[in-house]
Amino acid sequence: MPDPRPAANILRRLPLFVAGLCALAVCAALSLALGARSVPLSTVLDALFGTAHGRDAIVVTGLRLPRTVVALAVGAALGVAGAVVQGITRNPLASPTTLGINAGAGFAVVTAIYALHLTRPVEYLWFAFAGAAAAALFAQALARRAGDLDPVRLALGGTVLQLVLLSWTSTVMLASKRSLDEARFWLAGSLAERPLAVLYPVLPTLAIGLVIALVIAPALNALALGDDSAQALGVPVSRIRTAGGLAVVLLAASAVAVAGPLAFIGLAAPHLVRQLLRTSDHRIVVPGALIAGPLLLLTADILGRLVIRPSELQVGIISAFLGAPLLALLARKVAR
Secondary structure (H helix, E strand, C coil), rough: CCCHEEEEEHEEEEEEHHHHHHHHHHHHHHHHHHCCCCCCCCHHHHHHHCCCCHHHHHHHHHHHHHHHHHHHHHHHHHHHHHHHHHHHCCCCCCCHHHHHHHHHHHHHHHHHHHHCCCCCCCHHHHHHHHHHHHHHHHHHHHHEEEEEHHHHHHHHHHHHHHHHHHHHHHHHHHHHHHHHHHHHHHHHHCCCCCCHHCHHHHHHHHHHHHHHHHHHHHHHHHHHHCHHHHHHHHCCCCHHHHHHHHHHHHHHHHHHHHHHHCCCCHHHHHEEEEEEECCHHHHHHHHHHHHHHHHHHHHHHHHHHHHCCCCCCCCHHHHHHHHHHHHHHHHHHHHH
């Protein structure tokens, strides 16, 4: 049961929020310093302030700084989207993937590569966003019953839609070797070669999604008690679910459009917050996921650069590798 005194509840956990922000700052610094070629932190600072020049400064400001900023935005979007979708479905195993977002984006991108011969992420950015948003909205339409959004039907509809879209995507990729080669890198999920230019177009949708998520966070606590109890408390259940679904679509579709389908960040971030802060209060979990999401994504990205240095593994591969045991543990816990 959430603490009825929100101010006291939040203030009591304020030191942990500060610690999370400090950990995120450390990860961001390491992201700027580590890679195929390590750069001293003193040189990183000089490069950021414009007092350093040369190859290391170019690597920091031209390659790693945009990559780190993109990781912060994408991680925050996925973390908050995961917290909201778990709240509106009352399903601890739910994630943005539940709404078919990853599959919709993947199908749209592969189709665009096949039909329009696109080659760069900035070129198929809007195809990814449109595909992700369309799939999620279609899953929500399937889940509506008598005008209300049914959480069980939402999870089932999203899962079925995901399987169908993945099948179609595989068919298109097999029909064209070029589509297979071009799409394979994006479908794995990556932050490499993502300039800030790919982030700018989705900043408005990210901002709107974050605002909606933070506004409805208190109402998600009432949804956790069940629809009847929430309605008895005066919470407009259908409106909150619709607003939450819109926030998830805006956040996750934007993130997937920029970085590709990244597994487990949206699933893991809310659970990390709940475990560390010992609360299920969405007034804390949602803003906490705003920190935990980028923290997890930056950590996975840094590991991907180091494990086979000087080459690197895509962050989508690392996040999937780290997230699979987590999913097994969560499924076992839920089954008990």
